[in-house]
Amino acid sequence: MKQTAGTLAVVFLALSTSATAIASKVWEHSLELYGLGINIDGSTSVGRAVGNDLDVDFEKIRDNLEFGGMIHFESFNTQENWGVFFDYSFMNLGKGRPGAIGVTEIDVDQAVLEGFFTKRINGKKSRTDLLLGLRWWDNDLELTIDPNLLDSDFTTKVNEDWIDLVVGVRTFIDxxxxxTLALRGDIGGMGLESDFTFQGMAGFQYKLSEHWSLDFQYIAIWVDYETGEIGRPGYYEYDTVSHGPLLGIIRKF
Incomplete structure (x- = not known):
C-alpha cells in the first residue's frame, strides 16, 4: 500500500503540473485523490455456485486489501458552461471470505471507470450540472469450491465487464x-447491460485556499447485473451495494 500511495502521489503531481500548463481563462481543471471507507452488501453467483455472500464491512476489506486506488479529474469550460470528468477506482481483495454452501473462499478484484459530459446551470449561490456518461465495471472473481462438492476443478474463475449508460444531476450550493454542499444522483442500466444501477452522493467541500479543497462525502452505488442461465456454466450475477464515507483532497487550476 505504501508503494501504491507513492505511485498515486507521483501521478497526482504530474497531472497537476500538466493541467497548470494548459489552464487558461476559459478552462478550469481539478484533480482529486480520495479514499473510501467502503462496505459491500449483496451477493454474487458463478455457474452452479449461486448466492455467494459478499456482505463485507470496511474492516474486513481493509484486512484483505492487497491494492487500491481512486482518482478523479475534471475540465470545465467557463464560457460555454460545459465540461467533462473522469473517475477511476480499483481494489484487489485477497482471499478469505467464505461464500455460499460449498464455496470456501472468494477473491474479488473490482474496478469502476466512469466518464461524463456535464452541462451547467448557474444560480446565485449554486451550480447544477446535468450529467450524461458511461460507467464501466470490470470484475474478476475466483471461487474456491469445497472438494466434497466437485470431483475436480476446485477453483473457478470469471472475468466479467460491462458498460452502462448513465444520466444524472449534481448540485453545488455555497x-x-x-x-459548499455537494449532492449527486444518477441512474442507468435499464437492461441494456446491467438490469439497473444507481449512485448517490452527499457531503461537503471545504476550501483551504484558492487552489486546494477538502472533500467529505458519503457515497452509495448499487448495481444489479446478470448474464447467462442460472445454474449453468457461463452464468454470472452481481447484485451489490457499495457504500461508505469518502475523504479526498482537491487541487484546482
Missing part, C-alpha cells in the same frame, strides 16, 4: 466562503 453555504459561505469556505463550505
Amino acid at each position: 453555504l459561505d466562503d469556505k463550505w
